[in-house]
Amino acid sequence: MIEIRQVGHAFGERTxxxxxxLDLSERRIAVVGANGSGKSTFARLLNGLLVPNSGTVRVDGxxxxxxxxxxxxxxxxxxxNPDNQIVLPVVAEDLAFGLKNLGLPKDEIGRRxxxxxxxxxxxxxxxxxxxxxSGGQKQLLAIAxxxxxxxxxxxxxxxxxLLDLRNKRRIAQAIDALPQRAIVVSHDLAFLEHFDRVLVxxxxxxxxxxxxxxxLPAYVAMMS
Amino acid sequence: xxPYVPGDSPVHRCPPGRKILLLxxxxxxxxxxxxxxxxxxxxxxxxxxxxxxxxxxxxxxDQLRPLAWILAVLVLVQVALDGWLAGLLVAARLAALVLxxxxxxxxxxxxxxxxxxxxxxxxxxxxxxxPAKVGLAIALTLRFIPVLAAIAAEVREAQRARGLERxxxxxxxxxxxxxxxxxxxxxxxxDARSYDPDGTDGRPPSPRTRLSKDPHVDP
Numbered sequence: 001m002i003e004i005r006q007v008g009h010a011f012g013e014r015t016x017x018x019x020x021x022l023d024l025s026e027r028r029i030a031v032v033g034a035n036g037s038g039k040s041t042f043a044r045l046l047n048g049l050l051v052p053n054s055g056t057v058r059v060d061g062x063x064x065x066x067x068x069x070x071x072x073x074x075x076x077x078x079x080x081n082p083d084n085q086i087v088l089p090v091v092a093e094d095l096a097f098g099l100k101n102l103g104l105p106k107d108e109i110g111r112r113x114x115x116x117x118x119x120x121x122x123x124x125x126x127x128x129x130x131x132x133x134s135g136g137q138k139q140l141l142a143i144a145x146x147x148x149x150x151x152x153x154x155x156x157x158x159x160x161x162l163l164d165l166r167n168k169r170r171i172a173q174a175i176d177a178l179p180q181r182a183i184v185v186s187h188d189l190a191f192l193e194h195f196d197r198v199l200v201x202x203x204x205x206x207x208x209x210x211x212x213x214x215x216l217p218a219y220v221a222m223m224s
Numbered sequence: 225x226x227p228y229v230p231g232d233s234p235v236h237r238c239p240p241g242r243k244i245l246l247l248x249x250x251x252x253x254x255x256x257x258x259x260x261x262x263x264x265x266x267x268x269x270x271x272x273x274x275x276x277x278x279x280x281x282x283x284x285x286d287q288l289r290p291l292a293w294i295l296a297v298l299v300l301v302q303v304a305l306d307g308w309l310a311g312l313l314v315a316a317r318l319a320a321l322v323l324x325x326x327x328x329x330x331x332x333x334x335x336x337x338x339x340x341x342x343x344x345x346x347x348x349x350x351x352x353x354x355p356a357k358v359g360l361a362i363a364l365t366l367r368f369i370p371v372l373a374a375i376a377a378e379v380r381e382a383q384r385a386r387g388l389e390r391x392x393x394x395x396x397x398x399x400x401x402x403x404x405x406x407x408x409x410x411x412x413x414x415d416a417r418s419y420d421p422d423g424t425d426g427r428p429p430s431p432r433t434r435l436s437k438d439p440h441v442d443p
Contacts, residue, residue: 049412069420077416084409087360087417089367090228093335098417127333129227131370145417 001025002046002075002153007055009041016041017052018204024183026196030212031185032219033201039185042201043157046183047075060152073102076146076180080158082138083131091133091141092117092126098149116144120174136167143174153181160188189216229330235277236331240340243328251321260313266320270327277331287326288319295319338363356421364410375402 002024009017016038024046033039044050045057048064048071057064059071079085088094095116099109117123120140125133133141139159146154156175160168172191175182186192198215200208200222207222208215230236254266274284288295295315303311329337342359349355379398380389388394 044412047416049416069418072416072418077413079409079413079416081409083371084406085413085416087367087410087414088363089334093333096335097419101418101420127228127230129370130367131374149417 001060003056003058004045005056005058007045007052007057009038009045009050009052009054011041016204017045020055020206022199022206022209027181028195028197029181029183030192030195030198031183031201032187032189032192032198032216033207034223037201038204039201040157043077043155043183043185046153046155047072047077049077073149074152076149076151076154078139078142078146078154078156078159080161082135082142085142086130086138086145089129089131091122091128091130094130094141095145095148098145102149112148112150116148119147120144134167135163136170139163139167139171140174143171147178147180151180153183154178156182156184156186158185158187160186160191189220192216227330228333229277229279229283231278231331233277233331235273235327238331240328240332240336241344243332244337244340244344247324247328250324254317254321258313258317260309260316263313263316263320266324267316270320270323273327274323277327279327279330283330284323284326287323291318291322334363334366354421360414360419360421368410371406372399372403375399375406 002022004020004022004024007017007020008015016036020042031039031042041050045052045064046059048057048059048068051065051068059074062071062074064071086094087097092113095113096109099112104112114123117126120143122137122141122144125137130138130141139162143154143159159175160171163171168188168191172188175184184192184195192198193212193216195212198208198210198212198219199206200215200219202222208218210218250266254263295318298318299311299315302314338359341362342355345353345355345358348358376395376399379395379402382398383389383391383394386394
């Protein structure tokens, strides 16, 4: 459970989040909103990448301000541009990066890397330079890198924005199949239709908080 | 950087630290004793090791191709100044060293190479430098050289479309801006994957991340 209490955040003089209070416990939560509405900042608060200027964010009782590292072990994060998320030059090495940071033994790292490679059909690319992968393969590698760390929840910040239609579907299927809780920031409304809950952001606040059948048409109406 | 070629040859199995030391040793010997027979022997040894490691001839040539112009100029200067034997010595020595260095990267996974460098740089702790951070810096450099090259090519193409292909400012400003934005994202991505070189549990995100701007606003 992620508890957000009276959270506010500003970058300099620009206020991006205003007095948010929410509990996030559903398995699939979507976050939508116009550019600059505060979605990405909100997403970064959920695993302690950003600490709010005011208020608290707790993940299973852990405060992101005090227990940042423990929170990041519980909540993984997949960024919009996988090129900025893949840290090491070779596919298998990048998958192992987060696992080494967790201090796992070598054989456990090897087992988890193999598992992640198999899950996303990346095994033939094991020793491949990461920069030579296609956009879809890079995003799958980014997801696999986070998934290998076995977080309890994963936050996705616009994971399909830079992809073509085929790769969008591939990534959407990969997210659908995750056993973990997923919180997905996206503009791809069709992908969010079967989610459990949709948060519509507007000017740093949650303007609509409802089931997709209600929230998504309301959001479309709001945008037009 | 030359990609790793998987294999199980004795060259592949040789520990990375030993490979680096042997490379340093070969370089020192070739420069301390500038003899043509030694340089040719090193070149022969490099060829033998490439064969042993099963590296395709195409990749051997790839090691030398970027150096071809420099090599040609150096040899011509040496031939003009000291005769053809000196030119041959310079060419053989440089080619041998480039091939041997290429062999290290072709037969060693970059993570193993970085780990070995980190161990070798452990003494830096005594002067207040964390070798793990140096290792990560090297890894990031290897990872992002091709990404930066792609960004530069993209910007060059965009500026050419606007007729600004000769403007240095039009090329460098967008590249630098994108690099700065990218560096914020990379720092956040590293934090998100529990990177902790100091082993300080419960720390807040790195200062770079904490100071980062609105994710949607370019610096």
